[in-house]
Amino acid sequence: MKTKNTNIGKVKVATFAKKYGTLVALFVICVFFTLKCPGVFLTKSNIITVLRQISILAVMGAGMTVIMIGGGIDLSCGYNVSFCGIIAATLYQNYGLPIWLAAIGALAFGALIGLFNGLLVSYVRIPAFICTMSAGFLIQGLNQAYTKGYPISGLNNAFDIFALGTTLGIPNAIYIMAAFMVLIYVLLNHTKFGRNCYAMGGNAEATMMSGVNINMTQLLAYVLSGLGMAVAALILLSRLGAAHPTAGDGYNMTCVAVVFLGSTMFREGEHNLLGSLFGALIMGIMVNGMTLMNLPYYYQNIAQGAVILLAVAVSSIMRAKKK
């Protein structure tokens, strides 16, 4: 009787570790920074700063989550973000469009890049990895050709509303992030499209044979994600106050990493939106804490790489044990 109980206990601990191990690590990181940076890290203003910082990565990660749940990947997302910022700034500055029209133009452009990737991946059947990687080069090159590498500045704080502006003392970027999260959450969990994404990622053949148009589902996933990249671009543009042709490039692989990190939380090795949000949070908190500790920038890369490897390694070992 007693042994049985301890066995159940062990199983429970293992399940907890699988689902929430990374969260425990996040908690430990927070405690560490709180102790190392007393009176600075755990303050209302710093929490808001962190949330504002992660808003870009979280929005990108949400879009990427949709694609990855459906079994794909997008390695052009960072370049998409860079180009969308340029488009918004150009529409505003060179074509004199009002700010909201410039924003809509950028959103349309982001969705268009998603459409391009989606068509090639679903209908032309290029493997997603190679397709979006090549598209990344293409987008980056076109962007450079268009801007000649010069940033577009002198926007007179026109784009402040997307990130720097505040409502009730909280930066608008956080509201945008929250709204986009809710949108993706509803799409993934409460619409046919979302459930078809999960099914397609689980077993594309069975999904197709159930009469689901998997090509269209995949295409929509890429379009939706492209839209998310444009939203992230607007927040980034607002924060920087100028459109830089390489502004989003650095987020490219980090965004993929965030979704992988997220898959180690809540759902035992499956990509999920809440996990991706916490993945972005872990990344953001580490950057923030290390900045507060005045550590050189390269420590951030080392720590990020180590955390991802550790989290994924632990979750892989756990899953191998299950089998």
Added chain:
Amino acid sequence: MATDNVIEIYNVDKRYGVIYALKDVSFTVKRGHVHSLMGENGAGKSTLVKVLTSVIAKDNGRILKDGQELKIRNYEQAVQAGIALVPQELSFVDYFTVAENIYLGRQPLKKGTNLVDWKKLYSDTDELLKRLHISLNPKALAKNLSVSDQQMMVIARILKDDADIIIFDEPTARLGHEEIAFLLKYIKYLKTCGKSIIFISHHLDEVMDISDEVTVLRDGHVVASDIPINEIDEKKMIHLMVNRNVDTKEDFTIGRVYGDEILRVENLTRKDLVKDASFSIRKGEVLGFFGLVGAGRTELLRSVLGIDSKLSGDIYFEGKKLKIKSIKDSIAAGLALVPEERRQQGLVLDTSLRDNIMLGCRQKITRFGLLNRKLEVSMSKTEVEKLNLAYNNLEQRASELSGGNQQKLVIAKARCRGENKIYVFDEPTRGIDVGAKSEIYSMIADMAKNGITSIVISSELPEIQLLCDRVVIMHEGRIIKILDHEELQSAETVMKYAIGG
């Protein structure tokens, strides 16, 4: 001391759970003879081959080679012991040359280095192929060879290791007539070299042609062992293969009435395999499709349902010509498929029962694109309980169910749509237990009584005999014969047509 028996098998059992795949199997292979193993699909031939080559372990019994107890634990040791298998599905590296494939993992090395000695590799291969009387170019790429040549390449790889017992598992299944003749001639040549052969084939003429002895398996039992070939004929062999206990037989077709013709397929031809197939089915009828592996049954129905394309042919549904471009069209018309490979084609194993059931019928219950969870739960529950599916809760993963319950889940998914007029069941009871089997039979029979038509593709003749009003028998992509319920009760007749007669 040399014995004439190269392989002796005594009382071998192999159990999966409570079901015996092999029970008390004994037979003897003589040196330099061709020994054929016969039996229907699922009779246990493949399991026996796997036991012989130690791909799977036996539960009981003894295997002697050259009079000595054979102690091997995996395929590699079997090869070392001189037992080699030419598998049904050939495995080789597509983009390697013939020589590389033959010496895969055993490439000759330059002296004192770890570098591959390419010159020696090709000259060795040349020599080997000459010695074996196989005419292949050592430098040809494997992927550019014909199936027959690929098979010869694999045979060369096996003979290189000096195996003295060679097992051929349905080697002629994918060959043309001339290629078969060539292969049989080569097997006879191997015999003259003193090799012992275990030969597995569905084709009686081939077996009669090259065998010295025959052993017949049925439902995992040996029904006749080591019969000399001159003491048996094709008719007797079929009788041995299919004659089985019939004491628990129940006729599910009693009291069935059919309506008008509901589906008619005319002259359907595919790019591969299926040629000029025509059949029709009436409302409330259960139509079986029988044939040996590779007969083209699944392929024909996949084309009817729009999963694969067809070259020509028309499909009429309820009297009207139906344009089917993709599976969506056939689903919309009211055709539902319960596919052969339930784990690959039927289910998303890592998602919940509810998600699986609702996968195909969400368009009916979404409002403004939003799901109605309450309705989904109640609909899934209804379907699951109608089928008597054993489960814990609707949110558990499909992978946690047993095989029989997974099959019920696939059926629940198909039935959830509610408006289906024809169900296509592809091997509906493969690998599931007896209880679930009879439940599925009753379900198909009940649906038929309510005017819902079913097409049942099956390799198990008893299943067809119990369920079907008529059976379409296919052989090598063509419909050979359509038998009615009375006629199809004679297993001999059905098998005669299935092997092309």
